[in-house]
Amino acid sequence: MTEVSRSLPRQMLAGAQMLFVAFGATVLVPILTGLDPAMTLLGVGIGTLLFQWITARKVPIFLGSSFAFIGAIILSIKTYGLAATLPAMAATSVMYFVLAIIVAKRGAAFVHKYVPPVVVGPVIMVIGLGLAAVAVNMAMGKSGDGAIEIVPYGTAMVVAAISLITTMLVATRAKGLMRVIPIMAGVVVGYLVSLALGLVDFTKVTQAVWLGVPAWPGWEFRWEAILVMLPVAIAPAIEHVGDILAVGNVTGKDFAEDPGLHRTLAGDGAAVLVAGLLGAPPVTTYSEVTGAVMLTRNYDPKIMTWAAVFAIILAFVAKLGAVLQTIPVPVMGGILLLLFGAIASVGMKTMIDAKVDLGAPRNLIIVSVTLVIGIGGLVVDGGGLSLKGVSLCGITAILLNLLLPREASAAAAAGK
Numbered sequence: 001m002t003e004v005s006r007s008l009p010r011q012m013l014a015g016a017q018m019l020f021v022a023f024g025a026t027v028l029v030p031i032l033t034g035l036d037p038a039m040t041l042l043g044v045g046i047g048t049l050l051f052q053w054i055t056a057r058k059v060p061i062f063l064g065s066s067f068a069f070i071g072a073i074i075l076s077i078k079t080y081g082l083a084a085t086l087p088a089m090a091a092t093s094v095m096y097f098v099l100a101i102i103v104a105k106r107g108a109a110f111v112h113k114y115v116p117p118v119v120v121g122p123v124i125m126v127i128g129l130g131l132a133a134v135a136v137n138m139a140m141g142k143s144g145d146g147a148i149e150i151v152p153y154g155t156a157m158v159v160a161a162i163s164l165i166t167t168m169l170v171a172t173r174a175k176g177l178m179r180v181i182p183i184m185a186g187v188v189v190g191y192l193v194s195l196a197l198g199l200v201d202f203t204k205v206t207q208a209v210w211l212g213v214p215a216w217p218g219w220e221f222r223w224e225a226i227l228v229m230l231p232v233a234i235a236p237a238i239e240h241v242g243d244i245l246a247v248g249n250v251t252g253k254d255f256a257e258d259p260g261l262h263r264t265l266a267g268d269g270a271a272v273l274v275a276g277l278l279g280a281p282p283v284t285t286y287s288e289v290t291g292a293v294m295l296t297r298n299y300d301p302k303i304m305t306w307a308a309v310f311a312i313i314l315a316f317v318a319k320l321g322a323v324l325q326t327i328p329v330p331v332m333g334g335i336l337l338l339l340f341g342a343i344a345s346v347g348m349k350t351m352i353d354a355k356v357d358l359g360a361p362r363n364l365i366i367v368s369v370t371l372v373i374g375i376g377g378l379v380v381d382g383g384g385l386s387l388k389g390v391s392l393c394g395i396t397a398i399l400l401n402l403l404l405p406r407e408a409s410a411a412a413a414a415g416k
Contacts, residue, residue, distance in 0.1 A: 015302075017181050017296070018289055018304060023324050025064055025286070028144075029069075034077055037325075044311050047270075047271030051270070053267075054263055054270060059264060068232055068284070069232050072228055073089065079225075083218050085225055086278075087277070088222070094233075096265050097266060099237055115398060118354075119370075119398055120347070121354075123242045123347070123393050124249070125348060125374075130377075139330055142329070143329070150329045151199055160330040162334070163186045190330070191327060209319070289304075362406065370396055
């Protein structure tokens with residue numbers, strides 16, 4: 001057996017694992033907004049493959065449904081209809097293309113100048129810590145926002161603990177093939193425990209057909225719907241930069257240089273364009289997948305190719321997609337406790353590796369304000385444009401870095 005053939009099963013398993021990680025959030029967005037989950041899987045699969053083609057398959061990133069657009073999609077469908085919402089979602093790709101052009105003309109050094117480690121570190125930490133409440137709520141058997149109890153607290157905590165412990169043990173103790181799939185192992189064990197406790201509902205599985213073609217609703221061009229959707233793209237576009245830098249720190253590669261941040265932005269934009277035209281919500285780089293990449297230490301972009309392929313297959317195999325939707329909330333909640341924390345650790349490592357001096361008042365202010373704004377959930381709302389989470393943190397950290405006076409030695413070093 002050749003090395004390639006030996007590695008193929010590992011790549012496929014790792015790809016399936018990455019889809020497991022992203023699946024819940026990916027299908028939740030269409031469920032909440034009234035879009036088709038099957039078409040969403042098709043959109044994220046094709047979008048990820050398109051991203052890989054544009055970036056020469058160098059970045060281990062999976063593109064899933066963006067939560068940033070939920071409110072705008074609901075409003076657009078309610079006000080202008082589903083057909084008008086599709087091209088509006090696709091139009092948000094313009095934001096990515098504009099940023100890609102700016103970066104292409106100014107170079108990756110432009111990015112490093114305005115987003116140094118003291119900016120990148122806390123923003124990456126917010127990507128993980130800002131989602132901590134979602135993981136905790138799910139581990140306790142609630143919906144991500146904590147509004148609905150899906151599984152009783154005591155039972156949920158047992159399932160979440162078993163899923164988390166299994167994942168940690170496999171990640172640290174397993175050898176060979178099992179070491180590559182700690183998250184999948186946690187899902188399987190947690191699922192089996194959930195079955196024994198009667199938490200799995202197979203109603204959707206029995207009702208689903210085996211094979212089906214996702215229905216495309218058609219589209220209608222309306223400027224009003226586009227103007228509702230377009231400003232929202234600021235958030236995921238800025239988050240894209242943070243995620244690319246985060247996965248670069250995880251893998252030890254500078255993806256802002258190779259294949260270039262302009263290519264990753266263009267790839268994300270192209271994926272958003274195709275997904276929107278198909279009827280899927282706009283896609284974005286998935287932080288939980290970056291956490292999974294860090295945990296498994298599997299940096300091969302081919303695993304994302306398999307994740308995308310499996311997503312496309314699931315779009316047509318309705319029965320398999322229904323099975324995945326039966327995974328109980330606390331199973332994924334237990335695992336997300338680890339994954340979101342892993343992302344925050346990447347941000348911390350970014351500052352440690354760059355030897356950011358937090359004893360310097362300037363650096364301390366940038367990190368402190370950024371973390372509190374992100375974790376505290378501050379929202380800046382005005383003129384129809386709302387900024388919060390990673391997008392607000394990114395802008396805040398960049399502005400503080402530009403406006404706060406540098407110490408004499410630091411300013412001299414920056415001028416060299």
